[in-house]
Amino acid sequence: MKHLDLDIYKAYSGEEAMEWLRRTKIDIVITDIRMPKMDGIQLLNAIYKNWPQCKVIVLSDCDQFEYIYNTVQYNCTRYILKSEDPDRVIKAVEDAVNEIQKTNEIKGLIHQAKEQINMAKFLFQKDYLVQLLHGDSTLKINKYHFEQLKIPLNPEIPVILVMGNISNIPKNLTYWDKMEYLCSIKLIIEQKMGIYMSNVVVMDENYRFFIFVQPEELLTNISSHKAQDIYYEKTISFLKEIFKMIQTACKEFNHASVHFILTGVPCRWEEVFREYDYFNQLINYRAGTDLEMLMIDNHILYNKTEKMTEDDIYLDGLSQNKSLDWIKAYFRSGQKETFFELLDQFLNPIKKVRSKNNGLAIELYFKVALSLLSYINERNLTNQLASKIDSSKLMRIDLHDSWEEAVEYLKLLCCAIFDLQSEEKIDRTNKIIQLVQRFIVEHINEDLSLVKLAERVYLNPSYLSRLYKQVTGENLSDFIDQERIKRAKELMQTRNIKINEIGKLVGYENAASFTRFFRKMTSYSPQEYYDLLLDQDRH
Structure with missing residues (x-):
């Protein structure tokens, strides 16, 4: 018999049992149907109201249908007659324990899955x-x-937006040690x-x-808008003090x-990338010192944009x-379709530019051009493109009379690339079809199942x-x-060649199967078709 390590509580009445149930969680209850003041059915109702996962084993010397019917309405209930073998009760307890352990394992897996998610x-x-x-620009912000x-x-x-940069990351750290160091600062x-x-x-x-920070209010x-401005100003002032605390803590630990x-x-969230770029420029302002610094970028940020036209600001953002x-x-x-929608967002603004010497337009053009050149080289498309378009003009802005012409x-x-x-897709598809057909023709007497052909x-x-x-x-087929x-x-x-041999040579080991196939395809049996050929020869 399996050994069960259980905490056991014994009660002499339904009320006493309920007292135990109120004081602690019970996993398994063994109860009689008839007890003083509260019978087993009433106890069941109370148990499942408070502990619906509790396993209940009901004992009775009564085999009346009403009692059985009332107890089996509960999914976690077993009904055993007192006259039955005691091992039956032990087996019921073992089964209940196994079910509880299985449920706990499932709950553990669910918890683990949630943690991984x-x-x-x-x-x-x-x-x-x-x-x-x-x-x-493909990200949706909502x-x-x-x-x-x-x-x-x-x-x-x-x-x-705030950027924190560590100026003295220890050298010669292993990757893991470096990650531990950075994660501790984070x-x-x-x-x-x-x-x-909130951040x-x-x-x-x-x-x-x-x-990324926003005022909790x-x-x-x-x-x-006025109230929002106040909250943001208060938050920025508060951040200055918090960062001093963080710098001190990082220094100490x-x-x-x-x-x-x-x-x-x-x-705005859509302009975060612009702030990111300004940060990359501003980070150089701390060169030559390892002292902790807190820099506010207002001055440089707005001096830059004030000197730019509205179109230039937009081009700069792109x-x-x-x-x-x-x-x-x-x-x-x-x-x-999606590709050209995004491409238009990047290139159409350049069309408005009149000067061929506009640095922002030049930069934006070459960003796109270099990405295209990288893909062309990656796929080795230069020679194939030559028959469709002059790709030598890709990196030569001077060969275009205007920005509009360059964009087009x-x-x-x-x-041309699409x-x-x-064309390559059609060519690859045709080659696959031809390969399958050639294999079928050359191996007509073999297994030509879809699985085997797909493997080829x-x-x-x-x-x-x-x-x-x-x-x-x-x-x-x-x-x-x-x-x-x-x-x-x-x-x-x-x-x-005998007819049964012909059947084998076209993939039919069974003569009857070959006959059915041949009749389906020609309306003749193999022998009838053979006789027809002989008759044609005589005439």
């Missing part, structure tokens, strides 16, 4: 915000995505920031910390010198977009079936049948 969401959250810093990624901020109101920042305001801290690929209340750069005013990976991504996936050239080049992709061209069987139908307009009957007729023309 939360960890994954944290990684996705970091990737999302870092891509936002890089200006990925409440739904923020909620899904558990970003505790509001995408509809401006955000204060933890200090999160702990200090979390006490006072998210992420680390970019250059091991710099970026903190604006996350729960709708306020006027990690000997780390952390420099912070803080935007003097909040920015040119700061470091991530043009979508160009390759959409080429690879063949999403032509880039679009034509992109069209056309090549389409490294495709999923169902996909191969759909692809063949889409390209040829007929089922793959029909082609196999046509080739088999064609080969069978050719063999019959020789007159010196």
Whole structure:
């Protein structure tokens, strides 16, 4: 008998049992149907009201249907007659324990799964915000995505952006030690920031910390613009003091010198990448010192923009977009329509520029051009493009009479690349079909199952079936049948091969199966068709 390690409580009445149930959680209850003051049915009702997962074993010397019916209404209840073998009760307890253990294991797996999902969401959250810093224009910024990624901020109101840079990361650290060092600093920042305001801290690929901050008052209340300005000013003033505390803590615990750069005013989420670029410029202002510094970027930020026209400011924003990976991504996936929508967003503003010497227009043009050149070289498309467009003009702005002409050239080049992709796709598809057909013809006497054919061209069987139908307009099985009957007729023309041998040579080991197949395809049996050929020869 299996040994069970259980805590046992004994009660002499239903009321006493209820007292135990009120004082502690009970996993298994063994009870009689009839007890003083409270019978077993009443006890069951009370148990499942408070502890619905509790397992109950009901004992009785009564086999009346009413009692059995009333107890089995509960999923976790077993009904045992007192007259039955005592081992039956022990077995019921063992089963109940096993069920509890299994339930606990499932709960543990669910908890583990939830933890992994939360960890994954944290990684996705970091990737999302870092891509936002890089200006990925394909990202959607809305409440739904923020909620899904558990970003505790509001995408509809401006955000204060802060950069923290460590100037003295120890050299010769292993990767793991470096991550531990950086994570400890990130933890200090999160702990200090979390006490006072809503924020998210992420680390970019250059091991710099970026903190997204919003006043808590604006996350729960709708306020006027004037009130919002007051809250943001108060938050920025407060941040200055918090960063001094963080710098002191990092110095004491990690000997780390952390420099912070803080935007003097909040920015819209769509313009975060511009702030990121300004931070990259401002970080050089601390050269030559390892003292902790807090820098506010208002002066440099607005001196720069005040000297620019409205169109230049827009071009500047586009040119700061470091991530043009979508160009390759959409080429690879063949999403032509979406690709050109994004390309227009980048290139159409250049058309308004009159001067060919506009530095921002030149920078933006070459960002796109270099991404295209990279993809062309990656796919080795230079020679193929030569028959469609002069690709030598890609890196020669001087060969275009205007920015409008230059933009149209880039679009034509992109069209040519998509056309090549389409042609290559058709060519690859035709080669697959030809390879399958050739294999069938050359191995007509072998197993020609869809699985085997799919293995020959490294495709999923169902996909191969759909692809063949889409390209040829007929089922793959029909082609196999046509080739088999064609080969069978050719063999019959020789007159010196037996019919059962012909069946084997076209893939039918069983003569009856070959006969059914032949009649289905020709309306004749093999022998009738053979006799028909002989009759034609006589005449």
